[in-house]
Amino acid sequence: xxxxxxxxxxxxxxxxxxxxxxxxxxxxxxxxxxxxxxxxxxxxxxxxxxxxxxxxxxxxxxxxxxxxxxxxxxxxxxxxxxxxxxxxxxxxxxxxxxxxxxxxxxxxxxxxxxxxxxxxxxxxxxxxxxxxxxxxxxxxxxxxxxxxxxxxxxxxxxxxxxxxxxxxxxxxxxxxxxxxxxxxxxxxxxxxxxxxxxxxxxxxxxxxxxxxxxxxxxxxxxxxxxxxxxxxxxxxxxxxxxxxxxxxxxxxxxxxxxxxxxxxxxxxxxxxxxxxxxxxxxxxxxxxxxxxxxxxxxxxxxxxxxxxxxxxxxxxxxxxxxxxxxxxxxxxxxxxxxxxxxxxxx
Amino acid sequence: xxxxxxxxxxxxxxxxxxxxxxxxxxxxxxxxxxxxxxxxxxxxxxxxxxxxxxxxxxxxxxxxxxxxxxxxxxxxxxxxxxxxxxxxxxxxxxxxxxxxxxxxxxxxxxxxxxxxxxxxxxxxxxxxxxxxxxxxxxxxxxxxxxxxxxxxxxxxxxxxxxxxxxxxxxxxxxxxxxxxxxxxxxxxxxxxxxxxxxxxxxxxxxxxxxxxxxxxxxxxxxxxxxxxxxxxxxxxxxxxxxxxxxxxxxxxxxxxxxxxxxxxxxxxxxxxxxxxxxxx
Numbered sequence: 001x002x003x004x005x006x007x008x009x010x011x012x013x014x015x016x017x018x019x020x021x022x023x024x025x026x027x028x029x030x031x032x033x034x035x036x037x038x039x040x041x042x043x044x045x046x047x048x049x050x051x052x053x054x055x056x057x058x059x060x061x062x063x064x065x066x067x068x069x070x071x072x073x074x075x076x077x078x079x080x081x082x083x084x085x086x087x088x089x090x091x092x093x094x095x096x097x098x099x100x101x102x103x104x105x106x107x108x109x110x111x112x113x114x115x116x117x118x119x120x121x122x123x124x125x126x127x128x129x130x131x132x133x134x135x136x137x138x139x140x141x142x143x144x145x146x147x148x149x150x151x152x153x154x155x156x157x158x159x160x161x162x163x164x165x166x167x168x169x170x171x172x173x174x175x176x177x178x179x180x181x182x183x184x185x186x187x188x189x190x191x192x193x194x195x196x197x198x199x200x201x202x203x204x205x206x207x208x209x210x211x212x213x214x215x216x217x218x219x220x221x222x223x224x225x226x227x228x229x230x231x232x233x234x235x236x237x238x239x240x241x242x243x244x245x246x247x248x249x250x251x252x253x254x255x256x257x258x259x260x261x262x263x264x265x266x267x268x269x270x271x272x273x274x275x276x277x278x279x280x281x282x283x284x285x286x287x288x289x290x291x292x293x294x295x296x297x298x299x300x301x302x303x304x305x306x307x308x309x310x311x312x313x314x315x316x317x318x319x320x321x322x323x324x325x326x327x328x329x330x331x332x333x334x335x336x337x338x339x340x341x342x343x344x345x346x
Numbered sequence: 347x348x349x350x351x352x353x354x355x356x357x358x359x360x361x362x363x364x365x366x367x368x369x370x371x372x373x374x375x376x377x378x379x380x381x382x383x384x385x386x387x388x389x390x391x392x393x394x395x396x397x398x399x400x401x402x403x404x405x406x407x408x409x410x411x412x413x414x415x416x417x418x419x420x421x422x423x424x425x426x427x428x429x430x431x432x433x434x435x436x437x438x439x440x441x442x443x444x445x446x447x448x449x450x451x452x453x454x455x456x457x458x459x460x461x462x463x464x465x466x467x468x469x470x471x472x473x474x475x476x477x478x479x480x481x482x483x484x485x486x487x488x489x490x491x492x493x494x495x496x497x498x499x500x501x502x503x504x505x506x507x508x509x510x511x512x513x514x515x516x517x518x519x520x521x522x523x524x525x526x527x528x529x530x531x532x533x534x535x536x537x538x539x540x541x542x543x544x545x546x547x548x549x550x551x552x553x554x555x556x557x558x559x560x561x562x563x564x565x566x567x568x569x570x571x572x573x574x575x576x577x578x579x580x581x582x583x584x585x586x587x588x589x590x591x592x593x594x595x596x597x598x599x600x601x602x603x604x605x606x607x608x609x610x611x612x613x614x615x616x617x618x619x620x621x622x623x624x625x626x
């Protein structure tokens with residue numbers, strides 16, 4: 001496991017150098033919020049941030065992505081035949097991703113890369129991506145990663161973890177992909193024992209800053225139908241306006257729609273993020289809709305994350321504790337409270 | 347890496363208007379690449395995504411039987427964007443098929459048993475596939491008595507009328523065709539709703555398995571009839587419909603509880619359905 005210590009200034013130069021080997025994505029301040037953007041002249045990294053408003057899931061799984069192309073021009077011998085779109089699967093690195101968002105990719109991987117089907121768009125992009133995490137010295141008040149199998153310096157799902165030690169960044173390779181990244185990183189020096197100790201202490205002390213603990217331990221033992229028919233859903237969903245903000249911000253929400261778009265004679269088949277909050281998500285051609293009421297859609301979201309996923313994969317809940325849905329829900333619906341209600345229901 | 351979203355290109359070889367309201371047409375497709383036909387190896391009860399470039403995809407049950415070689419057929423009800431477009435397509439037009447998808451009727455379990463098939467309206471497609479499959483000389487001996495109750499609102503709305511007439515003449519299948527009502531004085535089959543005819547004609551659940559496919563209202567009233575006859579929920583088999591996109595259990599919309607209708611279904615036993623939330 002390779003370790004390299006960089007001054008903060010050095011780190012920026014190093015990242016510039018790494019652009020030869022990777023497309024580098026970094027947190028950039030954009031208005032009031034941070035967002036991941038490709039490192040270039042206009043986009044300078046700002047690592048002094050808590051987390052981006054949008055999760056970096058779109059760097060592996062774009063909000064809108066072309067799947068196939070075709071022509072409807074009957075003079076073309078290949079008219080009406082789908083062709084796979086050219087894709088750029090060159091190496092990329094997400095530098096500064098928080099451990100919760102890296103953990104989220106591990107959660108989502110079970111869906112896109114399963115024993116029966118591999119989603120080539122997701123898998124190829126994920127395989128070409130190196131996740132260079134930045135541990136959380138100052139977790140947000142809404143963070144609850146430690147309740148769902150993660151932590152502010154959790155290495156699971158990361159290829160490299162970076163410790164912010166004030167004046168310096170300590171980079172530690174975790175996986176082979178991570179070794180590659182750290183080896184390619186020019187400059188930096190060896191870390192002495194004092195530095196290592198400081199990093200160790202940082203990761204321990206940050207744990208105390210996570211104030212919330214959420215119980216999910218009993219979810220697995222519940223019966224799906226009993227939770228489904230429980231009386232609390234009307235209360236949980238009462239204020240919901242089905243805006244879908246939670247699903248779009250969530251790093252572990254993966255549902256998508258497939259649509260055809262045509263301009264003139266040329267067409268694309270595109271997939272777009274979709275949301276279980278929308279009635280169209282389940283509307284049948286006949287007009288029948290199994291989830292036509294908002295409470296059914298709210299229940300679907302929480303049951304999927306906190307029960308169906310738990311039962312299906314035996315991999316904990318479908319949540320990495322990033323707290324985005326809690327922070328940005330316009331009506332203050334809080335998944336931590338819902339988890340407690342479900343976990344305690346009998 | 348195989349791309350499970352990539353449809354096989356097919357050519358429309360024939361289009362048959364099935365019903366007098368012209369709302370149901372059967373499409374016969376031939377694969378442009380013969381090797382795709384081999385890859386599209388299916389079992390009765392499965393479905394596929396029919397892909398019309400520029401319009402989209404729709405999940406439709408396979409109406410042909412794997413014993414019929416060289417083509418696949420689907421019967422399409424005109425409902426939305428893609429189906430309406432398809433109803434205006436012509437022979438020799440090119441489109442796509444993606445599949446086969448989903449599970450199938452429990453053929454291993456059905457071996458050596460009496461098979462009762464109950465269908466209503468345009469949900470008779472995968473049941474047609476199943477009947478043709480079972481009547482195939484190589485398969486027929488694997489099953490005991492085959493009994494079919496099939497109903498539509500009126501005679502002109504029955505699917506596959508020529509085949510129904512042929513099956514009526516055979517002695518290795520018991521046909522009970524029915525319509526809700528008719529003013530045709532020459533109508534020689536039953537008049538009555540499917541649950542009623544089921545109650546009249548099916549006399550025993552002994553060593554029998556029932557496959558039910560139809561509109562929700564028919565299923566709702568047929569279920570108690572079957573239970574009264576003594577069919578346990580494990581031996582009542584249903585095929586469900588749901589809005590779908592990917593068809594392979596990834597896009598997340600067609601779930602009932604932790605089951606995806608596209609991948610874990612569309613075929614479920616009533617016993618299984620009773621353990622699932624009633625959200626369908």
